[in-house]
Amino acid sequence: MHLSATRTGGVAAAAALLLTLTPLAASADVPAPEARTAPAADSLQRTFRAAADRYGVPADLLLAVAYLQSRWDSHDGAPSVGGGYGPMHLTDARTPWPRLAAGEGMLAQAAALTGLSEEALRTDPAANVQGGAALLAAAQQRAGRAAGADPARWREALARFSGAEEPAAARAYADEVYAVLREGQHRTNDDGQDLALPAHRSATPAATAPTSPAECPPTVSCEWIPAPYKKLDGSSDDDFGNHDLADRDRDGSIDYIVVHDTEGSWKTALRLVQKPDYVSWQYTLRSSDGHIAQHVPLKDVAWHAGNWYTNATSVGLEHEGILTAPDAWYTEAMYRSSARLTRYLAERYGIPLDRLHIIGHDNVPGATPEAVRGMHTDPGPYWDWAHYFELLGRPFVSTAGPDSAVVTVRPEYGSHRPPYTGCGKKSTEPCPEHASGAVRLHTAPDAKAPLVKDIGRGKDSTIQVNDTGARASTGQSFAVAERRGDWTAIWYLGQKAWFANPAARPTAVNTRAPLLTPREGLTSVPVYGRAYPEESAYPADVPPQPVVPLAYRIPAGQRYVVGERTPGAYFHAKEYGKPGRVIRGKEVYYEIQYGHRIGYVKESDVRVLGG
Structure with missing residues (x-):
């Protein structure tokens, strides 16, 4: 998400607690800064x-x-x-x-x-x-x-x-x-x-936090700051904000957790989410201490992802931060609080703890070909997915041998420092060197080869920090297309994409996962940005939603990692004050890791291979 870029201090003032401060000499055991080598x-x-x-x-x-x-x-x-x-x-x-x-x-x-x-x-x-x-x-x-x-x-x-x-x-x-x-x-x-x-197994256990209307685990600090469900002044019954009533606890439609950053301050995020004519999300997490505010009940649908299908099937977590300044915003307290919240949500809704279900805003697909170019890029290449999943208790480790059919991207975050541009006012201005969890993808096994092109965006890929066209992030898994020396090729956006993966300093681990490929006799199959039902599934009072393929296809012979299997579904909510309803069809879709973003294919178009 992108909010105002205004920055504010991280610690709010409270009632003063006075203490006489007595100066003490610096310890003789710690040398003064000027004496240090x-x-x-x-x-x-x-x-x-x-x-x-x-x-x-x-x-x-x-x-x-x-x-x-x-x-x-x-x-x-x-x-x-x-x-x-x-x-x-x-x-x-x-x-x-x-x-x-x-x-x-x-x-x-x-x-x-x-x-x-x-x-x-x-x-x-x-x-x-x-x-x-x-x-x-x-x-x-x-x-x-x-x-x-x-x-x-x-x-x-x-x-x-x-x-x-x-x-x-x-x-x-x-x-x-x-x-x-x-x-x-x-x-x-x-x-x-x-x-x-060292681990202190007997250290004081966490205390249970006071009860709150907010839906949070007891081990985090959480409060309820509601987003307004309100009919807009002078509007019709289908013009209201800033979220939709639903019954997702009953219909079981929550499949994803979407990690965002606010691109602005906690204060700005709270101000905006309380505007009835703005968008909404379920939770905001504060950078300074990981404190959480919930805004939309989990049963209801918030407007956070830029893709209506994703909105209807996900929970949105906004983290106070700016993706080009990770050291200033992405704190350990916020990572840990977020991981506790994500574990709680995953357990409550049966969401697998993997990168096809715990996704970034930058992994959400465009719903239509026209929407692809405008999709968001947070939390960006500096978000430490490896550390996040360690906190979730699901670290990315090797589960297969050296000839595995699948690899999971996993560079060593601290030492992996690919260059980026665009952290300043100009898109070509170099970003400060920083650790990253993303690898760069080329058209050949050569660092000087061009980057792969995202045809949906219609322009060449760059190393700009907000350009996801030739990028694979930690935890994302892909089918191996070829291995050559220190380079590994994967199937990505319908093409063979190479990334440096030397044995002495690997940037991926060998893993297993189910794969899919076009059915025999098909030269290629379309990829979709949402899994909507067929026209015949809609009742007479609900206009059918078009099933529009994106510009992407899977050619015969290519393979992609499979995620969620789901009947086509559309969440219909057009009348103020009444919960929306889910229309489900018979057409079944598979979620896949297609490029940096996920995508969907029809089950009728593909066959699933063993993992």
């Missing part, structure tokens, strides 16, 4: 231990907090959208942190506690960790608890440290820290530092 690969791990000892914070708890704040990344001293810096994500004065003193950011308070400068706290990871430890210790003091090694006694301090305005959000933050502790983590951060957090 190139760090050893384990120096940040040792810094966490030293800072924890210095301020009486459990070392593994401090590591867990930093993992939740930043996944231990420093982002080269650049701030997040909330004005947060370093592994501990310490905010500056522009985003006041209300838990200790009014009108001051975390950086100012950390500087007062440690005696380090704000500049050092911004730019030096070791200093930043010290500042975070000092603030956590101060929060424990403010909670009236003594420092100590038992993480279970730090729940209130963690809630205060979160800076969350809503009590439920603060509790959810503390619970998520304990979840990180229970799981343990091991990761090489963006500075090449190797950090490990």
Whole structure:
């Protein structure tokens, strides 16, 4: 989705909680920034231990907090959208942190506690960790608890440290820290530092959040901010906003979860979703802490995907963010909260946890040939699908041998950094180098070969960040067309598409999946952007919807991975105040991974091969 690009601070002000801040000298165990040389690969791990000892914070708890704040990344001293810096994500004065003193950011308070400068706290990871430890210790003091090694006694301090305005959000933050502790983590951060957090299986379990009208799992912070179902002024009965009444819990029509980003701030997203003449979606997730707002009941149909068939069969999750600035917006707290919500929805509706059912807005197909060019591109190539599915408990791993008929795209996110353009004002302006979960597809096994062309878009593909024409993303699975040295070819958009996949640094894993191909005797079969029923299925009072093929076809001999099998269906909702109804036909469709976007083919046109 694309909303206003206005950016706002990530932490809202709340009632001040005052604490006398006593400056403390920097720990002798952590060298001052100006004295530091190139760090050893384990120096940040040792810094966490030293800072924890210095301020009486459990070392593994401090590591867990930093993992939740930043996944231990420093982002080269650049701030997040909330004005947060370093592994501990310490905010500056522009985003006041209300838990200790009014009108001051975390950086100012950390500087007062440690005696380090704000500049050092911004730019030096070791200093930043010290500042975070000092603030956590101060929060424990403010909670009236003594420092100590038992993480279970730090729940209130963690809630205060979160800076969350809503009590439920603060509790959810503390619970998520304990979840990180229970799981343990091991990761090489963006500075090449190797950090490990052992699993604490007995760490305090997550508390149950207070009940709410919102349909959310109990382990997240969630509130109900309804989108208006309202007849527009002076309009007829078929002119209303901004969603449709339905009964999807009864008719079982929810098959997909669509991951969006807002292309704007939380505040802007909430303002827009409450406009009756705007579009809608089920949930918005806040970047700063993963807090969730639900807007449309799950049984009803929101208008979020740009494809009516997808709207009727999906739940839309809008994540506060801008796809060209992932470090500023795509936070660990938001990833984890989103994964908890997606797991809850998948279990409730029996949705498979795979990339044919958990899709991005950029994977939604155009409903008609005319709509293809205008389809959305969020959450973009920097969204970390591999990490998201690890949080879902469904990591992408090899399930077949080296000669498998199917591969699943899976580059190593941290080290895979293909160039993109268009992150600035000009489409040709290079984007800053950044990790990506997408691979680029060529017409031949050569990095200098042209990119494959998306004929539906009618123009050559580029490396522009919003151009999905020659891109395959992590978790997407394709039939192998050929292997040649360090290159693998897949069937993609009706053609053979090559991507670099060297054995020493693979960008895909070998997997199994059911495939389909045109029936014998057919030279090619059409691909559709929606699975609508045949004309005879419609009752007399519902106008039949045209079954329009896209510009795409599957030639004989090509194979594509199969997803959902479903009878054609159309959700009809034209009268205000009355729930819409689903018209189902006898014509059966298969969802396929056709290109970067999914597509649909008629069962009568194809035959399914073994997986």
